[in-house]
Amino acid sequence: MLSVAHAMVLELEGFCVVVLTLIVEDDELTAMLFQGFLMGYGRCEFAPNGRVGFERFRLALESDSPYDLICLDIMMPDVSGVELLKLVRALEEERGVPLEKRCKIVMTTAVSDKSIIKEAYEAKCDSYLMKPIKRSQLLDTVRELGLIS
Numbered sequence: 001m002l003s004v005a006h007a008m009v010l011e012l013e014g015f016c017v018v019v020l021t022l023i024v025e026d027d028e029l030t031a032m033l034f035q036g037f038l039m040g041y042g043r044c045e046f047a048p049n050g051r052v053g054f055e056r057f058r059l060a061l062e063s064d065s066p067y068d069l070i071c072l073d074i075m076m077p078d079v080s081g082v083e084l085l086k087l088v089r090a091l092e093e094e095r096g097v098p099l100e101k102r103c104k105i106v107m108t109t110a111v112s113d114k115s116i117i118k119e120a121y122e123a124k125c126d127s128y129l130m131k132p133i134k135r136s137q138l139l140d141t142v143r144e145l146g147l148i149s
Contacts, residue, residue: 018042019147020060021069024053024084025108026076030131034071034108037135041148042068050079054087057103061095067103068147071138072125074109074116081107082116085123104145108133 019042025031026049035044045067047053053072060066070088074081085105092102107120110131117128127141142148 019068019142020065021045021071022047022053022056022060022067023071024050024076024081025071025073027073030073030108034133034138037138038142041142050076050081050084053084054079057088058091061091061097066097066101069142069145070103070105072105072107074107074111074120081109082119082123085120085125089124104142104147106138106141106145 019038021038021042021044023031023034023044024047025034028046028048031046031048035046038044045056047056053070057067057070072081072084076084079087085107088103088105104126105124106127106129107117107125108129108131109116112130120128126145129137129141139148
């Protein structure tokens with residue numbers, strides 16, 4: 001299993017900024033790649049499937065240290081990425097998390113099925129990236145979401 005990445009801290013105008021990311025991906029190699037892309041911007045944690053991903057998200061939210069970003073694979077066994085996306089948004093709503101404080105969710109997939117992409121956006125994902133994903137694509141997306149500069 002993939003270990004938790006060490007936290008790297010950026011100093012921006014005197015403030016300490018750490019992006020807490022959850023990578024939900026059933027392919028460990030892809031998860032390690034994403035973790036490498038995001039190293040230097042905060043801490044990355046890994047969940048090998050949707051069930052574990054939801055449990056980690058729930059625990060982080062309950063402990064008042066929610067994730068800033070979730071990179072979420074769509075095609076996974078047991079709980080699909082879109083199902084997990086819906087569960088995350090429902091829990092945020094149930095807990096009264098304001099829209100501006102909700103976790104940013106980037107769907108990642110090799111599937112180009114327009115109906116799945118549409119379903120993900122209807123379920124309130126923030127962005128969608130097609131695999132294979134380059135470092136510059138992921139970092140540009142995270143910048144556009146306002147999590148890094």
